[in-house]
Amino acid sequence: MNAAFSRRTLLKAGAAGTLLLGFHLPMARAAIGTFEPNAFIRIAGDGTVTLVMPQVEMGQGTYTSISQILAEELDADWSLVTVAHAPPSDKLYGNPFFGIQVTGNSNSIRAFWDPLRKAGATARALLVQAAAQQWKVDAASCRAAKGEVFHDASGRKLGYGALAAAAGTQTPPENPPLKAVKDFTLVGQPLKRLDTAGKVNGTVKYGIDALPPGVKFASVTLSPVQGGKVVKVDDSKAKAMPGVRQVVVLDDVVAVVGDHTWVAKQGLAALEIEWDDGPNAKISSADVWNDLRAASQNKGAVAKEEGDADKALGDGERLDAAYEMPFLAHATMEPMNCVVHVTADGCEVWIGTQVMSRVQAEVAKALNLPAEKVIVHQHLLGGGFGRRLEPDMAVISARIAQQVATPLKVTWSREEDIRHDVYRPVYRDVISASLKDGKINGWTYRVTGSAVLARWFPPAYQKDIDIDGVDSAADIPYGIPNLRVEFVRKEPGVVTTGFWRGVGPNNNVFAIESFIDELAHKAGKDPVDFRVAHLDKTPRLKAAVQLAAQKSGWGEKLPARTARGISAQVAFGSFISTVVEAEVDSSGEVQLRRIVSAVDTGIPVNPDTIIAQLQGGLIFGLTAALFGEITIKNGRVEQSNFHDYRMLRINEVPPIEVHLIPSEEHPGGTGETGATAGPPALGNALYAATGIRLRRLPIDRDILAGKKPA
Amino acid sequence: MITLTINGESKQLDVTEDTPLLWALRDVLGMTGTKFGCGIAQCGACTVQVDGQAVRSCMLPVGAIGEGSKITTIEGIGATDAGARIQKAWLDLEVVQCGYCQSGQIMSASALLAATPQPDDKDIDAAMAGNICRCGTYVRIREAIKKAAGVA
Numbered sequence: 001m002n003a004a005f006s007r008r009t010l011l012k013a014g015a016a017g018t019l020l021l022g023f024h025l026p027m028a029r030a031a032i033g034t035f036e037p038n039a040f041i042r043i044a045g046d047g048t049v050t051l052v053m054p055q056v057e058m059g060q061g062t063y064t065s066i067s068q069i070l071a072e073e074l075d076a077d078w079s080l081v082t083v084a085h086a087p088p089s090d091k092l093y094g095n096p097f098f099g100i101q102v103t104g105n106s107n108s109i110r111a112f113w114d115p116l117r118k119a120g121a122t123a124r125a126l127l128v129q130a131a132a133q134q135w136k137v138d139a140a141s142c143r144a145a146k147g148e149v150f151h152d153a154s155g156r157k158l159g160y161g162a163l164a165a166a167a168g169t170q171t172p173p174e175n176p177p178l179k180a181v182k183d184f185t186l187v188g189q190p191l192k193r194l195d196t197a198g199k200v201n202g203t204v205k206y207g208i209d210a211l212p213p214g215v216k217f218a219s220v221t222l223s224p225v226q227g228g229k230v231v232k233v234d235d236s237k238a239k240a241m242p243g244v245r246q247v248v249v250l251d252d253v254v255a256v257v258g259d260h261t262w263v264a265k266q267g268l269a270a271l272e273i274e275w276d277d278g279p280n281a282k283i284s285s286a287d288v289w290n291d292l293r294a295a296s297q298n299k300g301a302v303a304k305e306e307g308d309a310d311k312a313l314g315d316g317e318r319l320d321a322a323y324e325m326p327f328l329a330h331a332t333m334e335p336m337n338c339v340v341h342v343t344a345d346g347c348e349v350w351i352g353t354q355v356m357s358r359v360q361a362e363v364a365k366a367l368n369l370p371a372e373k374v375i376v377h378q379h380l381l382g383g384g385f386g387r388r389l390e391p392d393m394a395v396i397s398a399r400i401a402q403q404v405a406t407p408l409k410v411t412w413s414r415e416e417d418i419r420h421d422v423y424r425p426v427y428r429d430v431i432s433a434s435l436k437d438g439k440i441n442g443w444t445y446r447v448t449g450s451a452v453l454a455r456w457f458p459p460a461y462q463k464d465i466d467i468d469g470v471d472s473a474a475d476i477p478y479g480i481p482n483l484r485v486e487f488v489r490k491e492p493g494v495v496t497t498g499f500w501r502g503v504g505p506n507n508n509v510f511a512i513e514s515f516i517d518e519l520a521h522k523a524g525k526d527p528v529d530f531r532v533a534h535l536d537k538t539p540r541l542k543a544a545v546q547l548a549a550q551k552s553g554w555g556e557k558l559p560a561r562t563a564r565g566i567s568a569q570v571a572f573g574s575f576i577s578t579v580v581e582a583e584v585d586s587s588g589e590v591q592l593r594r595i596v597s598a599v600d601t602g603i604p605v606n607p608d609t610i611i612a613q614l615q616g617g618l619i620f621g622l623t624a625a626l627f628g629e630i631t632i633k634n635g636r637v638e639q640s641n642f643h644d645y646r647m648l649r650i651n652e653v654p655p656i657e658v659h660l661i662p663s664e665e666h667p668g669g670t671g672e673t674g675a676t677a678g679p680p681a682l683g684n685a686l687y688a689a690t691g692i693r694l695r696r697l698p699i700d701r702d703i704l705a706g707k708k709p710a
Numbered sequence: 711m712i713t714l715t716i717n718g719e720s721k722q723l724d725v726t727e728d729t730p731l732l733w734a735l736r737d738v739l740g741m742t743g744t745k746f747g748c749g750i751a752q753c754g755a756c757t758v759q760v761d762g763q764a765v766r767s768c769m770l771p772v773g774a775i776g777e778g779s780k781i782t783t784i785e786g787i788g789a790t791d792a793g794a795r796i797q798k799a800w801l802d803l804e805v806v807q808c809g810y811c812q813s814g815q816i817m818s819a820s821a822l823l824a825a826t827p828q829p830d831d832k833d834i835d836a837a838m839a840g841n842i843c844r845c846g847t848y849v850r851i852r853e854a855i856k857k858a859a860g861v862a
């Protein structure tokens with residue numbers, strides 16, 4: 001049993017261009033002769049190059065893109081490149097945007113572009129110096145390519161492996177020269193992903209697949225109401241079940257440990273648990289919305305002010321609207337889980353997380369251990385989407401495992417996963433604008449909702465403004481002479497809120513792009529023309545709008561109740577415009593017919609990955625727009641699994657075209673962008689098809705069918 | 711003891727008859743390629759083949775599987791012609807993102823291809839609608855099935 005584990009501590013999947021799951025590799029002192037110029041690069045005597053990934057792979061393709069950047073400046077032989085997960089260390093692998101080890105906000109490439117290039121170039125310079133010294137020639141007369149250093153004048157060459165030991169003794173140059181964009185041979189190429197070979201044959205290991213020797217399996221249930229506590233548990237039936245080993249009762253969590261997950265789950269179902277639901281016991285969605293709407297009447301902290309917005313609102317034709325966004329669960333395909341082994345003097349954790357060092361620190365805190373006593377084994381993630389920016393699953397699992405003698409795998413059922421998420425906040429966005437001579441003259445925009453950053457990263461929350469909460473709103477791409485953007489913090493209390501793919505912009509882009517559409521119609525202008533007329537200050541977005549319109553056949557006739565809608569956004573450093581074509585039937589049911597996106601994301605490190613991220617992100621966002629809503633009744637989340645928290649399926653997904661706009665600008669992020677682009681384009685298409693404006697997500701089919709007022 | 715034939719090998723399992731195949735594979739046999747996603751036959755992550763049919767192993771009690779039945783999992787599907795072609799097309803077109811749903815997608819797609827060598831869009835919808843991909847790889851899944859079938 002569990003024989004699979006012993007073979008897999010160091011598992012090489014496939015040949016060249018491989019994923020090396022070297023959990024311990026970066027921690028251990030490298031073998032003698034290995035060149036370790038920095039935290040990211042290891043070159044062994046046999047010439048193999050191991051790149052240590054400061055960001056985590058959750059499907060977005062970053063292991064490949066990061067490797068392309070490092071290997072480009074290093075002039076590595078791509079076929080000899082393997083990648084390894086980084087160990088927890090803010091010092092070595094902290095994200096330059098946050099100073100801690102975190103993967104999110106579509107900033108892996110944006111944040112690491114410069115440091116990775118420098119790391120690669122430094123290593124290359126050291127290898128060249130080492131060769132020059134050996135040949136007793138000037139380093140400037142040598143060049144590197146594909147894992148070798150050449151001295152063309154004498155026809156000599158040496159491989160990186162042969163130079164590794166000597167390179168380690170060289171003094172690194174302060175500012176190694178970086179390549180010109182035109183000289184890139186790896187960056188900009190649609191290279192094959194390094195993480196996929198094991199994902200098509202079952203050999204890949206996610207956190208949920210870890211099987212340390214002797215592992216037992218736990219099924220867990222958390223207080224159905226946040227803040228509730230266990231009063232008592234009758235475990236007599238569960239304990240009598242064959243295969244059930246132990247029942248663990250903590251103050252807010254109950255778990256059953258068994259020989260496998262199924263028996264643990266059966267044992268859990270056989271428990272009789274009495275909960276004290278605590279202070280949230282009576283709160284329902286209507287209360288949350290009443291509070292949010294009331295709070296949105298208040299003046300907020302001003303995130304941006306230009307001209308005199310109040311005066312300008314009185315000068316021209318005025319339009320007012322409010323948009324509302326529901327709670328959303330992440331529903332990563334891999335449910336929450338964590339394997340923990342608590343021993344006499346420490347602890348080991350097997351997990352796939354977006355926050356390695358935070359998992360280590362929080363588990364250490366929960367177990368009252370020094371951080372270095374907590375060993376964290378990172379895995380690939382079966383989806384992140386912001387859910388795995390939280391360490392809760394590791395902390396809960398560690399608290400349970402503390403009561404258990406063996407290693408313990410704790411798996412959340414899908415029901416527990418959906419009901420104990422850290423939800424995308426509810427938001428209400430109140431917008432007013434005035435039109436003068438067909439152009440926007442005044443604009444006020446007030447976001448009311450959670451300040452996720454204030455909880456998750458307090459140093460970034462300054463002056464009552466959540467910079468993520470107003471992202472893509474404070475820096476609106478349209479030329480508007482008088483504007484004010486405000487943020488009102490309102491925490492729902494009944495559930496914890498967190499980051500969700502698209503983060504702040506997925507709220508703001510929906511509200512702004514829907515309202516821009518309303519203004520275009522009010523001004524009697526075509527929505528594309530109206531946007532273009534306001535985009536002189538953002539030419540990259542203007543070009544994207546024009547390309548999306550052209551490629552989508554904007555303006556061409558469509559059947560009745562079928563229409564196109566457009567959105568435009570500057571978010572995460574990328575400039576994107578999207579056209580959704582949709583059809584509405586008489587019952588209000590919506591069919592997606594076609595999606596076209598035009599994307600300027602600067603230098604496209606791996607163009608195919610960018611296209612994939614847009615395709616997937618669009619589906620992610622449109623899934624939410626069409627179906628996504630978490631509701632609360634008596635403190636409890638009402639949804640539980642995919643039958644009542646629906647996902648788009650293959651038969652509901654139309655062709656998606658993504659057009660990349662060539663660019664030599666600093667690379668932007670793309671993982672989040674599709675999620676923000678789809679919903680407003682859909683809403684605008686539905687308006688064009690029916691004349692009905694939906695200002696709330698998810699879309700209400702009864703309103704589209706005319707059975708309910710908008 | 712329950713005896714099952716998995717990827718051509720006979721396996722002995724000391725579990726109760728009502729134990730779903732999914733957990734017998736993952737937790738007892740250590741064959742973790744087959745994934746848990748929902749537990750209620752809604753997502754397809756746990757798809758395996760029983761005598762060539764795609765089935766959801768999270769709802770299939772081991773006691774309901776006949777001793778003569780042949781179970782194929784993601785670890786063994788590459789040994790079949792349809793499975794090998796699907797895996798190759800998946801990599802050629804870079805279908806995979808996080809990959810967590812892909813064992814199930816590949817098991818459903820190879821069952822489709824084996825039964826319907828020239829699937830059209832409707833066949834693909836019918837065979838694949840039970841498999842959720844949260845990363846949204848559907849556009850490429852469709853293309854890859856067609857490529858594997860040689861109809862693209």
Ligand code: FES
Pocket residue numbers: 745746747748749750751752753754755756757766767768769
């Ligand atoms: S886990 Fe079996 S269908 Fe979802």
Ligand code: FES
Pocket residue numbers: 059333382383806807808809810811812842843844845846847
């Ligand atoms: S590839 Fe991530 S769920 Fe399908």
